[in-house]
Amino acid sequence: MKELHALFLEHPTISTDTRKITENCLFFALKGPNFNGNAFAQEALNKGAAYAIIDQEEFKTSDRLLLVDDVLATLQQLSTYHRNHSKAKVISLTGSNGKTTTKELINAVISKKYKTIATKGNLNNHIGVPLTLLSIKEDTEMAIVEMGANHKKEIESLCSIAQPDFGYITNFGKAHLEGFGSIEGVIQGKSELYDYLKANDKYIFLNADDDVQKEKLSTYTKKMGFSTSDHQYYNIKFSGVHPYVSLEVEGTQIHTQLVGKYNFPNCCAAILMGKYFNVPLEDIKSAIEVYQPQNNRSQILSKNGFDIVLDAYNANPTSMKAALENFSLMKSKRKTLIIGDMFELGNTAAEEHQAIADFAKELDFDDAYLVGENFYGTNTTLKKLKSFDELKEHLLKNPLEKGALLIKGSRGMALERALDLL
Structure with missing residues (x-):
């Protein structure tokens, strides 16, 4: 080696x-x-x-x-050897939703003071993590490494490769239920990051408003958390979504370019780490305010009279519900929904798609299109289409009325193609 x-x-x-x-x-x-x-x-x-x-x-x-x-084992071993050869500190993060946005925000904040590298895109698996570690340069001070998983023991394996000094879990949601088996399985699998950090006496960042995180780390001392109400932790206030998330920290207002209340904890994590690593608050503020989401992740677009929330990078029941809820709060005369199937839900797929169809119906949007085999199988009065091709055929004959539009679905649905139909 x-x-x-x-x-x-x-x-x-x-x-x-x-x-x-x-x-x-x-x-x-x-x-x-x-x-x-x-x-x-x-x-x-x-x-x-x-x-x-x-x-x-x-x-x-x-x-x-x-x-x-x-070859794969050699690539992984080489990346660990290189990680230990360098002086860089490694911050790892995982979670069901918001990993990539949080990673980008952390990188934006930390790079204000340190030489950083971060996972490119979502190269967060058993090949992507080694490639990220091998991008550490001689002058790199901080490496921000995203870790994805769709079954137990995967995060444990990635921790043994990256050997993180710090860690953060965004949340525990209904993602990859096919591999994890249940929400309890998700919690167990994602918590492998905590298990590694605790076993190696490393530092943990947490969302102290998340009861599961708070409970799991109740007796662990090497930690720093954020909270909107618990004064034992670093307090950050949520100021609202207008339509972008705003927040207040130490009397300073930060106005982001991120839509959706679900992005509030993602910003908080970046602020918390900025504080821990002594990044000046004015630099934290500017880093978060200039950050713009990319790659179909909660992007706000305008096209042909439509105000579009494009969130078509991925979807699971937790992120889908949050997106629908947020969209319902946006101010617009007319709101239309195009949502696509959520993948990797195993034997919970029918139940979870029905729950989302019911929730969308309850929110009473002006128009709604449910696209994909799973949504087609739901019992709902909302418009159902078996495939994107059926959606395309329908919209070419029945153009959408202008207004606000949410587009969200799993990556395999590639619903960003709907933009071409407006």
Whole structure:
């Protein structure tokens, strides 16, 4: 590993895709259900990679093809070795909703004072976490590492790779129930981050208004929390959504460009860490006020007379309910809803989709479209369409009336395509 790390320091760019080879990179020949990276190793060298790491002897045709027992395990071990070789402190975060937005906000705040790197996009799994750690540079002081999971023991594994110094859990929601089995399974799985931090005497940040977090950490002393009411913790006041979240901290008003009350704790987490790491409050304020969400995450758009909340990056019952509730509070003469199926809910899918259909009906929007096989199976008087193609066909014949529009669904639904139908 020492030799491989020395090689990595000479060639500090990693590639796992021959379509994205850069000159003098290291190519890791990962395997998947439908591909074998070993078969592309020579092509990687031909395209400019300095070395390729492989794990099948029959593909070793030159000295620049480095044979290891397991390419994925080697990538993970190298990232841990590099993380420990650097002086950077690692902040890890997980949770059911809001991970990526919270990570971006933390990075915006912390980078006001420190040299930081952070997970790109949502590269937060067993491959993404190592790649994030390997992006730590010699002068990096803080690495903000997002961790995703859809089953138990996954966060535990990612913690053993990243070895975080600090950690934060955004929330425990009804996400990936197919893998976790239940909300209790979600709590247990996400709390593996707490388990690691506590076992290694590391520091924990928490939302002290979340009863589960508060209870789990009641006897742990190396912690700092935020709360809207409990004065044992750092107090941050919610000032409202107009239509963006506003809050008050130490008498200072912060006006964000984030829609939805569900983004309030995400901002609080970034403020809390800014305080802990001695970032001046005026810098915390400016970092949060200039941050704009990207990639279909609670984006506010205007198009052809529509005021659109585009939240089509992902969805689960908890985030869907929060989005509907927030949309119902927005001021507009007319409100239309386009929501799509929520994936990975296992045997709770029918029940959870029915609950969302009932909730949407109860909020009484001017118009509502439920899209996807699961929503089509619900018992509701709202408009149901089996697929996006059916939605497209319907809207081309029956154009939407202008006003406010919420678009939300799981990634696989790709509901951002609805923008082209306005």
